[in-house]
Amino acid sequence: MPGFKSLSLWMAVTVAVKSTDVVALDNGAALTPPMGWSTWNKLRCNFNADRLLQEADHMVSSGMLAAGYTTLNIDDCWMKKDSGRTATGEIIPDPNKFPYGMKNFSDELAVRGIGLGIYTAHGKLTCQKYPASLGYEEIDAKTYASWNVVYVKNDWCWRNEPNMTKHLNAFNAMRDALNKTGRPIVHSIHWNYADVAGPGCPRNIDCPLPNTANMWRIGGDIRPNFETGVLRLIDIDAPHASQARPGAWGDADMLEVGNGMTVEQDQAHFSMWCILASPLVAGNDLSAMSVDTKRILTNKWAIAVNQDPLGIQASLVANNSNNTAQVWSKRLSSATATEGGLHPEYAVVLLNRGTDPIEIIANFSSFGASGSFDVLDLWNDGKSIGIHSSSLAASVGPTSAVMYRLIPSSA
Numbered sequence: 001m002p003g004f005k006s007l008s009l010w011m012a013v014t015v016a017v018k019s020t021d022v023v024a025l026d027n028g029a030a031l032t033p034p035m036g037w038s039t040w041n042k043l044r045c046n047f048n049a050d051r052l053l054q055e056a057d058h059m060v061s062s063g064m065l066a067a068g069y070t071t072l073n074i075d076d077c078w079m080k081k082d083s084g085r086t087a088t089g090e091i092i093p094d095p096n097k098f099p100y101g102m103k104n105f106s107d108e109l110a111v112r113g114i115g116l117g118i119y120t121a122h123g124k125l126t127c128q129k130y131p132a133s134l135g136y137e138e139i140d141a142k143t144y145a146s147w148n149v150v151y152v153k154n155d156w157c158w159r160n161e162p163n164m165t166k167h168l169n170a171f172n173a174m175r176d177a178l179n180k181t182g183r184p185i186v187h188s189i190h191w192n193y194a195d196v197a198g199p200g201c202p203r204n205i206d207c208p209l210p211n212t213a214n215m216w217r218i219g220g221d222i223r224p225n226f227e228t229g230v231l232r233l234i235d236i237d238a239p240h241a242s243q244a245r246p247g248a249w250g251d252a253d254m255l256e257v258g259n260g261m262t263v264e265q266d267q268a269h270f271s272m273w274c275i276l277a278s279p280l281v282a283g284n285d286l287s288a289m290s291v292d293t294k295r296i297l298t299n300k301w302a303i304a305v306n307q308d309p310l311g312i313q314a315s316l317v318a319n320n321s322n323n324t325a326q327v328w329s330k331r332l333s334s335a336t337a338t339e340g341g342l343h344p345e346y347a348v349v350l351l352n353r354g355t356d357p358i359e360i361i362a363n364f365s366s367f368g369a370s371g372s373f374d375v376l377d378l379w380n381d382g383k384s385i386g387i388h389s390s391s392l393a394a395s396v397g398p399t400s401a402v403m404y405r406l407i408p409s410s411a
Helices: 050-062 102-111 139-146 165-180 227-242 263-275 293-295 300-306
Strands: 010-012 035-038 069-074 115-121 149-157 186-189 214-215 250-251 280-282 313-321 325-338 343-353 358-363 372-377 383-389 391-396 400-409
Touching: 050 069, 050 102, 102 115, 115 293, 115 325, 139 149, 139 165, 149 165, 165 186, 165 372, 186 313, 227 250, 227 263, 227 313, 250 280, 250 300, 263 293, 263 300, 263 325, 263 343, 263 400, 280 391, 313 358, 325 358, 325 400, 383 400
Parallel strands: 035 069, 035 280, 069 115, 115 149, 149 186, 186 214, 214 250
Antiparallel strands: 010 325, 313 325, 325 343, 343 400, 358 391, 372 383, 372 400
C-alpha cells in the first residue's frame, strides 16, 4: 500500500457496507470527504481575483494541494450586489473583484491544479445580502457548470420563512439543477443554523439529508475554541455516524487549525475531523502558516483515514464517567493477511477532553476487533509503537488526542 512501508502483507479488499434505509445522493461527486480551502474565516468579503490567486499559489507552495486540498471555495460576497443578474437571469460576478470574469478566474485556478468552489444560498438573498438562487436554480447551475465549478456551498440564510417544506424544496431544486448539468458537482448545504427544528431533527441539531446533498452541516458555526467550537460539534455529530457513506458526509464545519487554539488542540481537532469522515475545508491564513499548522493540516497518515474509500464515520466506543476520556474507532477499507486469513484494519483516536493528563485504554473488543495488532502512531510519521494484543493504552495530555492505525499481526 503506498505510504505504508511496514505492510508487506497488505492487500486491498472490498468490504460490503451494511444496507440501510439511507441512500446517498448518486451524482458521482464526493466519494470521499471533500477537501479544500475557504475564504470565509480569514477574508470574509475582503477579496478579489488577485488576492485569491495569491492564496491559490500558497495552496501549491505550502504543500496543501499535494496533501489533497484541491478546491478553493469562494464564500459569500463574490456576486454583484445591486442589479446582480442579467436581463435573462444569469448571476453577475462583482466586476470590481473579478474584472476578467469568473470563467477566467476558474481557468487560472485550473492551471494551478485547483478546482473552483462557489457559494450561494437557497433563499432570495445570501447571508451578506447578495443575490441568491431561489427561483434561479437551473440558470445558476448552468452558469456554474460553464465556469467549471466543482463544489457549490448552498447556505441557510432564509430565516424568516417558517415553512420547512419550502426550505427543503429549495435545496432539492438546486440538487436537481446541478444534476441536470451532467457534471459531478459537490452539493454542500447548511440546514437552519440550528435555530429551528428541521425535518425529523430537533432544534439545535442540523439534519442529515443524504438524498439532498453530498454534505450537510451537522451543527451551527464552528469557532476557534476547543470546548465551545470543536467539542460541541463532535457531540452533535456522534449520533449520526450511520448516515455517512461515499457521496454523503456529515460536515462538522470548516477547520480552525492555525486560528488560535493550542497546537495540541489543533492536533486533536484535526484527528477528530479525520476519523469522523468530515469534509476537510481549511480556513487558516495560508500565507502565514506555522510549522505546526502545516504539519497538522498536511499529515498524510491522518488524511488517509479521512479519505478511506469505505466511507465509515467513527463511533464513540468508550467514554469515562465524567466524559473526559474517549475512544473513537472506525473500520478501514484495507485488510491484512495473517495466518488466520484476512482481517480488517482500524483507525483509533484517544481523545482527552479534560484539563489534566489521563491514561486512556482502548479495548479492541469495544470496536469488534480481536487478536494482535501492529500499532502505527499517526502523529509520529506512522512509526510502529509495537504489537498490542487485546488493548492499547496511552497517556494523553490535556485537551489533546493521539491517533493510531491498527494493522492485524500474526505475532
